Amino acid sequence: MRVPPLDLGRSTVGKKAxxxxxxxxxxxxxxxxxxxxxxxxxxxxxADGYAAALRRAPVLLWTARAGLALAALVHVAAxxxxxxxxxxxxxxxxxxxxxxxxxxxxxxxMRVTGALLLGFVGYHLLHLTAGVLHxxxxxxxxxxxxxxxxxxxxxxxxxxxxAALLGLHLFHGLWAASRSLGVRPGAAASRRxxxxxxxxxxxxxxxxxxxxxxxxxxxR
Numbered sequence: 001m002r003v004p005p006l007d008l009g010r011s012t013v014g015k016k017a018x019x020x021x022x023x024x025x026x027x028x029x030x031x032x033x034x035x036x037x038x039x040x041x042x043x044x045x046x047a048d049g050y051a052a053a054l055r056r057a058p059v060l061l062w063t064a065r066a067g068l069a070l071a072a073l074v075h076v077a078a079x080x081x082x083x084x085x086x087x088x089x090x091x092x093x094x095x096x097x098x099x100x101x102x103x104x105x106x107x108x109x110m111r112v113t114g115a116l117l118l119g120f121v122g123y124h125l126l127h128l129t130a131g132v133l134h135x136x137x138x139x140x141x142x143x144x145x146x147x148x149x150x151x152x153x154x155x156x157x158x159x160x161x162x163a164a165l166l167g168l169h170l171f172h173g174l175w176a177a178s179r180s181l182g183v184r185p186g187a188a189a190s191r192r193x194x195x196x197x198x199x200x201x202x203x204x205x206x207x208x209x210x211x212x213x214x215x216x217x218x219x220r
Contacts, residue, residue: 012085015078020180022075023173029068030166034206040219041209044143051142076118083111113169120162127155146210147220156211163211167204171197 039046054061123133127149131137134149150156175196213219 012082015082016180018074018078019082020173020177022071022078024177025071026068026075027170027174029064030170031203034203037210038206040143040146041213044141047143047146048141051140076114079111079114110169110172113165116165117162117169120158120165123158124162143219147214150211150214153215156215159211160208163204163207166207167200170203171200174200 036050039050126132127134128145131139131145134145135152136148137145150159175193178192210219
């Protein structure tokens with residue numbers, strides 16, 4: 001018997017599937033965003049030209065932004081709902097003691113890294129998209145904005161920390177997504193952990209390369 005979509009969205013299994021599916025969409029965008037960021041290492045012409053090309057297709061750009069915003073909203077809302085359900089169930093699972101099982105610890109780690117990343121995304125949008133927190137923001141000059149904006153060591157370290165958190169969040173999220181969606185059994189997912197770890201580390205390293213390049217004087 002098929003489960004109605006609304007009932008599926010209210011169940012724990014359904015919410016986990018929503019977190020996984022929306023997380024995969026966001027992970028795909030993160031990988032593309034990282035690849036776009038690497039154009040900064042090729043110089044102002046490449047980075048500013050890439051940004052200008054995106055702005056020349058406003059319909060596609062804003063459609064993608066709306067889709068990402070929706071995926072992020074679903075991801076956060078479903079994750080928060082699962083966290084609340086987990087906290088509500090804890091007193092019945094051991095007299096109020098904290099669940100120290102690996103799966104529970106991983107889930108709590110995902111909630112912490114997710115909350116920190118959400119806060120960073122807000123800062124990042126204000127810093128390098130709106131220019132609100134930028135010392136010398138110039139609309140359209142992506143390369144210069146990044147070089148100037150990350151020149152402060154504390155800001156660069158913040159971006160490096162966010163890259164590390166992103167790698168950790170992706171590692172657990174991508175590994176758990178196939179099981180949450182019922183695509184692969186646990187054993188198959190375990191065998192793929194090295195590949196997931198390598199992909200997560202590569203994306204984190206790609207993001208970390210930009211603040212490192214600024215601090216080292218390679219990007220200026």
